[in-house]
Amino acid sequence: MNDATFLGMPAFPAAAAGALRDSQLRGNLARATGTIRSRRAAAVSEQDDWEHLREAGRAVKERTLRHLDRYLLQLEEKVTAAGGTVHWARDAEEARRIVVGLVQDTGEREVVKVKSMVTQEIGLNDALADAGIDAYETDLAELIVQLGQDHPSHILVPAIHRNRAEIREIFLRSMGAYGTAAPADLNDDPRRLAEAARRHLREKFLRAKVAVSGVNFLVAETGTAVVVESEGNGRMCLTLPETLISVAGIEKVIPTWQDLEVFLQLLPRSSTGERMNPYTSTWTGTRADDGPRAFHLVLVDAGRTEALSDPVGRQVLNCIRCSACLNVCPVYERVGGHAYGSVYPGPIGAVLSPQLRGTASEVDRALPYASSLCGACYEVCPVKIDIPEVLVHLRARVVEDGRGRLVPKPERLAMAAARWVISRPARLTAAQRAGAVAARLVARRGRVGRLPGPLSRWTDTRDAPVPPAETFSAWWKRTRR
Amino acid sequence: MTIRRKEPEMNARTEVLDRIRRALADVPASERPQDVPVPRRYSHGGAPPTGSAAAVELLAERLAEYGASVHLVSTQDAASRLGRLVAGLGPGPVVVPRGFPPEWRSTLDPDRVLTDVPALPVAELDRAGAVVTTVAAAIATTGTLVLDGGPGQGRRALTLVPDVHVCVVRARQVMASVPEALAALRPARPLTFVSGPSATSDIELDRVEGVHGPRTLAAVVVT
Numbered sequence: 001m002n003d004a005t006f007l008g009m010p011a012f013p014a015a016a017a018g019a020l021r022d023s024q025l026r027g028n029l030a031r032a033t034g035t036i037r038s039r040r041a042a043a044v045s046e047q048d049d050w051e052h053l054r055e056a057g058r059a060v061k062e063r064t065l066r067h068l069d070r071y072l073l074q075l076e077e078k079v080t081a082a083g084g085t086v087h088w089a090r091d092a093e094e095a096r097r098i099v100v101g102l103v104q105d106t107g108e109r110e111v112v113k114v115k116s117m118v119t120q121e122i123g124l125n126d127a128l129a130d131a132g133i134d135a136y137e138t139d140l141a142e143l144i145v146q147l148g149q150d151h152p153s154h155i156l157v158p159a160i161h162r163n164r165a166e167i168r169e170i171f172l173r174s175m176g177a178y179g180t181a182a183p184a185d186l187n188d189d190p191r192r193l194a195e196a197a198r199r200h201l202r203e204k205f206l207r208a209k210v211a212v213s214g215v216n217f218l219v220a221e222t223g224t225a226v227v228v229e230s231e232g233n234g235r236m237c238l239t240l241p242e243t244l245i246s247v248a249g250i251e252k253v254i255p256t257w258q259d260l261e262v263f264l265q266l267l268p269r270s271s272t273g274e275r276m277n278p279y280t281s282t283w284t285g286t287r288a289d290d291g292p293r294a295f296h297l298v299l300v301d302a303g304r305t306e307a308l309s310d311p312v313g314r315q316v317l318n319c320i321r322c323s324a325c326l327n328v329c330p331v332y333e334r335v336g337g338h339a340y341g342s343v344y345p346g347p348i349g350a351v352l353s354p355q356l357r358g359t360a361s362e363v364d365r366a367l368p369y370a371s372s373l374c375g376a377c378y379e380v381c382p383v384k385i386d387i388p389e390v391l392v393h394l395r396a397r398v399v400e401d402g403r404g405r406l407v408p409k410p411e412r413l414a415m416a417a418a419r420w421v422i423s424r425p426a427r428l429t430a431a432q433r434a435g436a437v438a439a440r441l442v443a444r445r446g447r448v449g450r451l452p453g454p455l456s457r458w459t460d461t462r463d464a465p466v467p468p469a470e471t472f473s474a475w476w477k478r479t480r481r
Numbered sequence: 482m483t484i485r486r487k488e489p490e491m492n493a494r495t496e497v498l499d500r501i502r503r504a505l506a507d508v509p510a511s512e513r514p515q516d517v518p519v520p521r522r523y524s525h526g527g528a529p530p531t532g533s534a535a536a537v538e539l540l541a542e543r544l545a546e547y548g549a550s551v552h553l554v555s556t557q558d559a560a561s562r563l564g565r566l567v568a569g570l571g572p573g574p575v576v577v578p579r580g581f582p583p584e585w586r587s588t589l590d591p592d593r594v595l596t597d598v599p600a601l602p603v604a605e606l607d608r609a610g611a612v613v614t615t616v617a618a619a620i621a622t623t624g625t626l627v628l629d630g631g632p633g634q635g636r637r638a639l640t641l642v643p644d645v646h647v648c649v650v651r652a653r654q655v656m657a658s659v660p661e662a663l664a665a666l667r668p669a670r671p672l673t674f675v676s677g678p679s680a681t682s683d684i685e686l687d688r689v690e691g692v693h694g695p696r697t698l699a700a701v702v703v704t
Contacts (some may be wrong), residue, residue: 052523063517066508068499077511082669088494140692141683151532157683164684190684194692201693206603222668232641232679232694239637240603250497255514257668261660262523264674268623272682275543276623276659279694280674281637290636290671301497309504 013461015339016331025336027294028163033327039273040324047269056262060386061318063307064254071253072299078223082285084295087344092122095300099212099245100131102296106243108133108209112201114227114237115139116214117155117321118249118300120343121356124212135212136178136204138233141199153337153345155323156271161336164188168317176199201233211237211292215248216320218297221256224284225297228267231428232276238281244292245271250299251317263320266382270322291432303356312393316352322467323348325377325387331370347377351390359398368394401468410454429473436467506525526658536621537702543624547677548690549698559649559703563613564588566699567647568616573610576601576639580632581615585649589613597635606638611645612695617672619655620662622679626650626700627662629670637671646675646695654703 009015019025044050053342064071076086084375087102089095099119103111111121111128113135128135133280137146144159144296145152148170159167171182171193180203213234225246227234238244254260268277286295312372326346337345341363342353350371354364368391377387402409421431439448443466451459470478485526529535541551554562563585567575574595575589586594595601595609615633616626626648628634633649656662666672679694690696 028640028685036682049523052520056519056523057519059517059519063514063519066505066512066517067514068505069498070500070514072498088497089492090496094493096495107560139683140681144683157686159683160686167684183614190687190689191691194681194689195675195686198692202607205693206607219668230679231681231683231692233692235637235641235673236693239641250501257663258660259519261663264663265523265659274547274676276620276625276674277675278547278676278678280672282672284550284669284671287671290630290638299497301500305497305500305504308501309506311507360620 001002009338009341009363012339012341012370013366015341016335016370019335019339022336025161026065026334028161029333029336031163032157032160033333036273036327040270040327041273043269043273045273046275047265048358050269052380053262053266054384057266057320057382058318060254060259060262061330061383062315065251065314065317068250068253068308071255072250074220074297075218075223075253078220079225079285079295079297080223081375082223083287084223084285084297087296089298089300089302092302095122095298095302096124096127098298099247100127100133102243102245103128103133103210103212104131108212108243110134110136110204110208111210111212111245112136112138112204112237112241113142113210114213114229114234115142115158116212116247118214118302119212120152120246122247122300122302136201138205138237139229140194140231140233143197143201144170147171147178151338152343154326155321155344155346155348157323161338164190164193167193167427171196171200172316179203201236205233205236205240206237208237208241210243210245211241211246213237213246215246215252215297216267217260218248218253219255219257219260220253222284224257224282226260226280226282228264228277228280230279232279235279235281238283239291241292243294243296245296245298247298247300250301251319254305267320267322268327270320270324270380270382274456303358306358307352307355310355310393313351313390314353315385316348316355316390317384319348319352320383322382324380324382328376328380329371330374330376331372340367342367344360347371347387347391348385351385351387351394354394354398359394359401365398368392368398410457429471432467432471432473436469436471438470439464439467510619514585524658524660526622526656526661531656531661532653534704536657537652537704539621539657540619540624540650540655541700541702543621544677544698544700546681547624549624549677549700552699552701554695554701554703556703559701560588561586561647563647563701566701567611567613570611570645570647576606576609576612576635576643578612578614578633578635578639580634581613582633582649585613592662597639600636601639603638603642606642608644609696611647612639612643613647614640616648616650616654618662618665619650619656620656620659620674621657623659625659625662626675627666628673628675629666631670637673639672640675641694644695645699647699647701648675650702652702655702
């Protein structure tokens with residue numbers, strides 16, 4: 001896998017244990033996710049038809065995915081007719097090669113970039129660097145991550161793990177090396193920090209000849225691309241350069257212009273908790289009198305058709321990258337985004353990454369377990385992805401993959417033993433009595449902590465209360481005779 | 482563009498489409514897109530009615546909430562109010578796109594007005610103090626102004642690079658909802674939806690106004 005930024009990261013249980021010990025990280029996350037949760041709740045509560053919008057959003061995505069080939073061909077035809085060029089990439093390597101080649105064709109040595117999950121996913125910046133091309137991230141949070149030589153940890157706000165004081169430090173330390181330095185008297189007022197980013201990036205926007213963007217939506221019917229943003233860095237990249245290269249997963253297409261009315265209502269309220277984000281840009285091909293002279297659209301598969309082939313898992317391709325599921329997730333709030341070992345963290349990452357990358361690696365096999373299955377993610381999902389359903393489905397797949405091993409996993413032995421015990425009432429009663437006695441022997445202060453040997457695989461990640469001295473069935477027999 | 486690179490791309494297209502068709506083996510060959518129902522029971526707008534006093538009031542309230550300044554003016558007063566507003570913006574040239582209504586433009590100081598004919602270089606836009614435009618539509622519920630590059634609005638760079646954007650909106654352009662506005666807009670044109678001044682939520686997920694786009698947004702709504 002080309003997930004270069006996360007190469008060598010430990011699987012979720014080990015990474016999460018480390019993250020949990022970082023009290024600064026936990027404080028930053030609790031504060032930020034708490035703020036955005038209440039803003040989202042307020043924005044959603046004033047939209048009376050919210051559930052109808054969610055259902056329409058889900059249905060539009062289902063229609064699209066079940067006829068994806070048709071909509072992609074329609075999109076290609078419309079974009080081409082409007083003066084754009086469409087490229088297809090089977091995998092990340094091919095997508096990188098296409099984009100690098102397009103930049104080289106312009107003769108330019110630098111590009112400005114507007115935040116794009118798919119270019120993170122395919123590791124585009126490293127490929128550009130290898131080709132001697134400087135790529136400047138222009139989204140504020142991406143800039144913080146890039147200047148801090150850090151990894152993104154949230155879909156919407158990749159620098160969510162950083163607080164204002166840390167951001168000030170990064171700006172003071174690193175901005176000067178890449179262009180306009182931060183003012184020496186910079187403090188940690190968010191307005192001053194935003195102002196420093198404005199000054200730093202201004203010269204880059206004004207001289208840029210090539211921009212690389214992602215897209216939020218592609219309208220098949222009209223060939224229109226849509227970018228939803230806040231800061232205006234997107235508008236700068238989409239408007240000022242001569243060449244625009246937009247990279248999109250094949251699932252970004254929607255059938256009609258009317259369908260956009262659903263998503264332009266769902267996305268901002270779910271994402272930043274705003275009625276509408278400050279800026280949304282739409283463009284169709286190229287125009288002689290406005291914007292880039294050349295427009296390239298790179299459509300990327302990179303595992304999406306693999307996810308599409310699973311009728312249960314397919315729904316993850318509904319995702320519009322709002323990040324509401326991250327903000328409500330009790331697991332994400334405590335461990336942060338890095339522990340997931342993927343550019344897509346949180347609940348959606350736990351179901352998306354193992355489908356895009358497969359479950360061959362330890363990181364990807366651990367991801368379906370990075371959840372308590374509480375279901376909060378499904379409640380807030382604007383396109384109704386049943387994340388708990390897919391998590392359980394993927395856990396089954398991971399277990400299935402383990403079948404046929406010469407030495408069965410301890411978990412499989414334990415499950416076989418459990419089946420033998422619970423299939424006869426007498427065996428169950430005896431086991432419960434024995435268990436209660438044993439547990440009371442090893443417990444400390446009413447909890448069962450670390451157990452020895454293979455049992456530690458279970459107890460390392462959870463405590464259990466001590467079972468009562470009398471089981472329910474024993475109590476029933478004694479009192480209801 | 483070389484043949485060497487074009488060739489594998491053609492194969493990629495065929496292969497991605499093949500993979501999609503194989504992945505969708507469970508979808509009956511006879512199924513058409515419209516066979517997958519899309520229930521549109523959500524609101525399609527219409528209330529308050531387009532151009533009504535209630536719609537204008539809602540737009541003004543929502544724009545103000547997101548940090549735009551809003552000026553409700555009568556048709557008779559529009560020109561003089563706009564002139565005073567722009568005069569009070571501080572120094573620097575004011576960009577006025579082609580097609581901006583002459584009765585409004587006449588109140589602007591001619592020494593400060595910059596026209597985009599021929600197209601202004603981006604460095605000159607960067608030195609401008611403000612830009613004054615009309616809009617294509619406005620959405621009351623979300624506090625959104627939409628530009629489509631039509632007369633009085635200009636190309637997209639004009640409303641992006643200067644630090645102050647003054648928009649003149651006519652009451653009849655104010656619609657209640659997103660669906661109404663999208664139905665009225667033409668997707669073939671480059672559209673920009675503006676909801677308040679440039680902002681970010683990237684520092685501790687709280688909203689801060691003023692990043693790369695215009696940091697001041699003023700709406701003059703002519704009723």
